[in-house]
Amino acid sequence: MNTNDYINFFDELDDFDESEKVLNAGKRLPRNTGRHPKKLSVTDRVFVREQDDSRGNFKFTYKAARFEEWWLLDSLGNFYEHKWITDVLKRVKGGKEASVYQCQPGAEVDAPLVAAKVYRPRSLRNLKNDGEYRVGRVDLDEDGNALVKQADIHAIAKRTSYGEELRHQSWIAYEFKTLETLFEAGVDVPKPYALEKNAILMEFVGDAVTAAPPLSSVALDVDEAQEIYERVVRNIDIMLTHNRIHGDLSAYNILYWDGDIKLIDFPQVVLPESNPSSWNIFQRDVIRVCQYFSAQGMDCDARKLAVDLWTSHGHKVFKEVDPKFLDPEKPEDRKAWNQRK
Numbered sequence: 001m002n003t004n005d006y007i008n009f010f011d012e013l014d015d016f017d018e019s020e021k022v023l024n025a026g027k028r029l030p031r032n033t034g035r036h037p038k039k040l041s042v043t044d045r046v047f048v049r050e051q052d053d054s055r056g057n058f059k060f061t062y063k064a065a066r067f068e069e070w071w072l073l074d075s076l077g078n079f080y081e082h083k084w085i086t087d088v089l090k091r092v093k094g095g096k097e098a099s100v101y102q103c104q105p106g107a108e109v110d111a112p113l114v115a116a117k118v119y120r121p122r123s124l125r126n127l128k129n130d131g132e133y134r135v136g137r138v139d140l141d142e143d144g145n146a147l148v149k150q151a152d153i154h155a156i157a158k159r160t161s162y163g164e165e166l167r168h169q170s171w172i173a174y175e176f177k178t179l180e181t182l183f184e185a186g187v188d189v190p191k192p193y194a195l196e197k198n199a200i201l202m203e204f205v206g207d208a209v210t211a212a213p214p215l216s217s218v219a220l221d222v223d224e225a226q227e228i229y230e231r232v233v234r235n236i237d238i239m240l241t242h243n244r245i246h247g248d249l250s251a252y253n254i255l256y257w258d259g260d261i262k263l264i265d266f267p268q269v270v271l272p273e274s275n276p277s278s279w280n281i282f283q284r285d286v287i288r289v290c291q292y293f294s295a296q297g298m299d300c301d302a303r304k305l306a307v308d309l310w311t312s313h314g315h316k317v318f319k320e321v322d323p324k325f326l327d328p329e330k331p332e333d334r335k336a337w338n339q340r341k
Ligand SMILES: Nc1ncnc2c1ncn2[C@@H]1O[C@H](COP(=O)(O)OP(=O)(O)OP(=O)(O)O)[C@@H](O)[C@H]1O
Pocket: 022, 025, 092, 093, 095, 096, 097, 098, 099, 100, 115, 117, 190, 202, 203, 204, 205, 206, 211, 212, 214, 252, 253, 264, 265, 266
């Protein structure tokens, strides 16, 4: 496939996503009635196809457009070969950075359904401004291991085409490794299963018919709002214990299902001790979360919550200086930088 074909496909995808923002996702839920959609148990699985696992046999139920099909075969072929998935069932959501698909799991997976987050090719990805988040992070390879080869590190710093490819992979690997760390730590995140060059595989939140809606489209009654709020705060607290800040946390990146929540979307994760903007980023996460809960009728003091959580983990609250205004050649700027660590 040449670049023009790719561009045409992703343009089509953009048009499509404008008209159908979230495919199959939950409609705006009525104020909580106490009834939640039933969760699908492993025994509810409709059927698992006998799998001939060679990549050439990978065909799926989802009716993909021509280029999308090519893109999926390329991105998910390894998951198929390694029996992580047997089928792609439907697209849940197309985004500027990645699209998420509901898949039928293979023999290696202990869940009724899985979600594949498939990133756009690097050249067509609508990059979040990733520089701010990458500060202090060691880049990872496609297996999630730290890149150590000087030539690779140099290529990334020089932003060569190869370096940009490595950077793209590192971004995806961070999402997967973060899910692994946080899942182990007991944070409410989808269970991660596998990482590929261009995609990650995780537990699907929702059931065969409906994908879990983001909390932003859910109206909670006051009691449940309080419960979910405490849960989110507990999650943020555990993340800090494990030296992680989400970096793009808001009710849009929290899925709500059956009275439970799952935090998603971690490629931009920030390490508090190595990023000089970490306090600002952390504070912004907390403010956005509190905006949602205030709209649900809760009395939230975002600034106090952010300061309390931050300082309880031994971090200092600094005056806000954007690192882009710091010059490593100036001693006073270097001092400001070091103070923030
Ligand atoms: N594990 C999952 N189970 C079910 N649905 C999911 C899962 N992960 C993601 N989704 C759906 O896909 C959407 C996009 O996922 P995510 O936020 O990780 O990607 P993104 O590229 O950052 O998208 P956006 O730019 O819209 O935030 C989510 O809002 C949700 O609707």
